[in-house]
Amino acid sequence: GSFKYSSIVNVDISAPAKFELAQNYPNPFNPSTTIRYQLPVNSRITLKVFDMLGKEVTTLVNEEKLAGSYEITLNADKLSSGVYYYQLKTDNFVQTKKLALIK
Numbered sequence: 001g002s003f004k005y006s007s008i009v010n011v012d013i014s015a016p017a018k019f020e021l022a023q024n025y026p027n028p029f030n031p032s033t034t035i036r037y038q039l040p041v042n043s044r045i046t047l048k049v050f051d052m053l054g055k056e057v058t059t060l061v062n063e064e065k066l067a068g069s070y071e072i073t074l075n076a077d078k079l080s081s082g083v084y085y086y087q088l089k090t091d092n093f094v095q096t097k098k099l100a101l102i103k
Contacts, residue, residue, distance in 0.1 A: 015039075015041070015067035015068060016038035016039065016040050016067070016068070016069060018038075018040055019037075019038065019039060019040060019088075019090065019093040019095070020037060021037045021087075021095040021096075021097055022035070022036040022037065022097075023097055024074070024086065024097065024099045027099050027100060028100035029076070029099070029100070029101060029102070030076075030101065030102050030103050031075060031076050031077045031101075031103070032073050032076065033073070033074050033076070033099060034071050034072070034073050034074075035047070035071065035072050035073075035074060035086060036069065036070065036071040037069075037070055037071075037088050038068065038070070039065055039066075039067050039068060039070075039090070040067055041067050042065065042066050042067055043064070043065060043067075043090040043091065043093075044063070044064050044090065045061055045062075045064075045065055045088060045089065045090050046059060046061060046062045046088075046089045047059070047060040047061040047062075047072065047086065047087070047088050048060065048086065048087050048089075049084055049085070049086045050084065050085045050086075050087065051084055051085075052082065052084070057084065058074075060072050060074060074086070076101050079101055080101075080103070081102055081103045082101060083098060083099070083100050083101075084098070084100075084101060085097065085099070086099060
């Protein structure tokens with residue numbers, strides 16, 4: 001047999017340009033959904049879920065993270081149907097999005 005090497009491909013992997021909290025997918029969901037976020041610099045972050053009254057339901061992330069893109073799955077088996085909010089918070093960035101759980 002014969003073989004041929006493929007062309008060299010250069011890939012630039014760099015940190016994201018800005019903080020971003022993406023909309024969860026799928027939304028509405030049952031029983032789990034994926035939340036994506038990105039960090040342009042190393043940061044201490046918290047990612048929390050709150051109910052409609054602002055009561056904290058769960059903390060998904062509470063740690064130092066390196067710059068990059070991340071995703072986490074929220075499993076809502078023990079939550080009741082309704083609208084919830086999730087919030088990404090760092091030293092100099094806060095963003096909140098809404099999600100809907102339908103059982």
